[in-house]
Amino acid sequence: MSMRDLLLFLIVMPGGLIALRHPFVGAMLWTWISMMNPHRLAWGFMYDAPVAAYLGLCTLIGVLLTKEKRPSPFIGAPTVWLAILIGWMCLTTLFAFDPGASFGQLQKVLKIDLMVLITIMLLRTKREMMVFAWVIALSIAFYGVKGGIFTLVTGGGSRVWGPPGSYIFENNALAVALIMTVPLLRFLQTTLMEKWQKYAMTAGMVLCGVSILGSHSRGALLAVSGMLAVLWWRGRNKFMSGLVILGCGALALSMMPERWWERMETIAAPEDRSAQGRINAWMMAYNIARDNFLGGGFSIYNPGVYAAYAPDPTFIVSAHSIYFHMLGEHGFIGLTIYLLFWFSVWRCAGWLRKHGKAQPETMWCAHLGAMVQVSIVGFAIGGAFLSLAYFDLPYNVMALTVAARYWVQSRGWEREPAFEPNGRFMKIPLFFGDRLVPKRPGLGDGKGRHAGREAARAANPGVSG
Numbered sequence: 001m002s003m004r005d006l007l008l009f010l011i012v013m014p015g016g017l018i019a020l021r022h023p024f025v026g027a028m029l030w031t032w033i034s035m036m037n038p039h040r041l042a043w044g045f046m047y048d049a050p051v052a053a054y055l056g057l058c059t060l061i062g063v064l065l066t067k068e069k070r071p072s073p074f075i076g077a078p079t080v081w082l083a084i085l086i087g088w089m090c091l092t093t094l095f096a097f098d099p100g101a102s103f104g105q106l107q108k109v110l111k112i113d114l115m116v117l118i119t120i121m122l123l124r125t126k127r128e129m130m131v132f133a134w135v136i137a138l139s140i141a142f143y144g145v146k147g148g149i150f151t152l153v154t155g156g157g158s159r160v161w162g163p164p165g166s167y168i169f170e171n172n173a174l175a176v177a178l179i180m181t182v183p184l185l186r187f188l189q190t191t192l193m194e195k196w197q198k199y200a201m202t203a204g205m206v207l208c209g210v211s212i213l214g215s216h217s218r219g220a221l222l223a224v225s226g227m228l229a230v231l232w233w234r235g236r237n238k239f240m241s242g243l244v245i246l247g248c249g250a251l252a253l254s255m256m257p258e259r260w261w262e263r264m265e266t267i268a269a270p271e272d273r274s275a276q277g278r279i280n281a282w283m284m285a286y287n288i289a290r291d292n293f294l295g296g297g298f299s300i301y302n303p304g305v306y307a308a309y310a311p312d313p314t315f316i317v318s319a320h321s322i323y324f325h326m327l328g329e330h331g332f333i334g335l336t337i338y339l340l341f342w343f344s345v346w347r348c349a350g351w352l353r354k355h356g357k358a359q360p361e362t363m364w365c366a367h368l369g370a371m372v373q374v375s376i377v378g379f380a381i382g383g384a385f386l387s388l389a390y391f392d393l394p395y396n397v398m399a400l401t402v403a404a405r406y407w408v409q410s411r412g413w414e415r416e417p418a419f420e421p422n423g424r425f426m427k428i429p430l431f432f433g434d435r436l437v438p439k440r441p442g443l444g445d446g447k448g449r450h451a452g453r454e455a456a457r458a459a460n461p462g463v464s465g
Helices: 003-019 023-036 052-064 077-094 099-122 128-156 170-191 195-214 218-234 238-252 259-264 274-289 302-307 324-358 359-386 392-409 448-459
Strands: 418-419 423-425 428-430 434-439
Touching: 003 052, 023 099, 023 128, 023 392, 052 099, 052 259, 077 170, 077 324, 077 392, 099 392, 128 170, 128 195, 128 392, 170 195, 170 218, 170 359, 170 392, 195 218, 218 359, 274 302, 274 324, 324 359, 324 434, 359 392, 418 428
Parallel strands: none
Antiparallel strands: 418 434, 423 428
C-alpha cells in the first residue's frame, strides 16, 4: 500500500460519511474523483477501488435525507433539454444495433447526468457555486500545470497525457479539457484579492497553455485559436490585446521542436492517416443516421457496423467528433437535441454576462457568463475532432451556469446566510467548521448600511449613531 492510496482512502471514506448528512460535500468529492481521477495516480488498492460509486451512493442517500437542497434541478432551459436528451438516449438504446452493449454505456452516461442534476439541486448559494467552480477548474488544471512543467523540461519533445482509464487520458482530449478550463481559471482570478494569488493564477494559466501545446494536438491548436479570437473580439483595447496575444503566441510557438511543427503542418493534409480515419468514421455515422431514424445506439464501433455503413470497413476508429458521435449513435433527432442543449447553455451564459452587471453583488456572475461562453467556443471547436460528447466537464460548466442564473433571477444574495471562516491558510479562508453569521436587517436589500444603522438605533435608542 502506497502513501497515495492511504491519503486518498483517508479523504474518500470520511467524505462519504459526511455526505450522508451534507450531500454537497459528497457531490464535490464525486466531481473531483470523476474529473481528476486521483485514484488512477495511486499504485495500490485504490487504483481500481469503486470510489466514485461509493461517493455517489452516499450523496444520493444524503439528498434523500437532507433539506439542504432545491426541490428540483429543472431551473432553466438547459436542464430541460438535458432531460429530453436523456430520454431520447434511453429510447435509442432500446432499438440499438447491440442493445446489450449499448445499455452498458447508457449506464455510464446516466450516472454522469444524474450526478450533474443532483449537483444543481445542491448549488444554492454563491459560496457553494464558488466551491464548485474551484473543484472543476483545479481538477483539470492539475494536469495542465503538471504537463506544462513537463513540456518546458523536455522542450516539447514528448506529448502530455492525462490519467489512465479516464475521458482525458488521450492527449487530444486532455488538451480540449484544458482549453475549457483556462477561461474558468480566468474567472476565478477575478474573484481573488491578493496580488500573489493573482500572479499564481496567471502562472497556472500559462502552464496550462504550454501543456496544451505540449499535447501535440492539432484540434487543440484550432480550438485555442478560436478561443483567443473570442477573447480578442470582446476586449476593450483590441490593438493592445492583439499585440499581447500575438506576442505570447509567438513566444510559446518558438519553443516547440521541429517534430511538433511537422505534426501541425498535417492539419489540412487529406492523405494524413488520422484524418482519413476521422472522415471514414464521420461518413459511417452519417450513413447510419440516414438509414436509421433512431441511430445505431452507443455500440456501433465494431467490424459488423463498419462493414455495413463505412466507406472503408477495415479502418475502424471511434467517432472522433461530438457531433458525429451523437449523429451516428442517436440519429438526426439526437444531434438536434444536443445542439439545442448547448445553444441554451450559451444563451444562459449570455444572460449572465448581460444581467450580472446590474448590481455589485452579481458582478461575479457577469464574469462567469463571459468566461463560460469562451469555454463553450473552445469545446465546440475542439470537440469537433474528439469523442467527448458525454465528458463530465462541459456538463458541470452547464450546471454552474444554470445555478448562477437562477441565483441572480431569484436575488439569492438577499436571503442566503453569510459565513465566517474560523481560520485562514496563506490568507485563503478555510471553510471547515465555519459558522453562520446572521444577516443584519437591511443588508442586501438595496438600502445597505443606512437601514442597518436605523435598525441598530431602534434596538438601542440611547446610543448615538
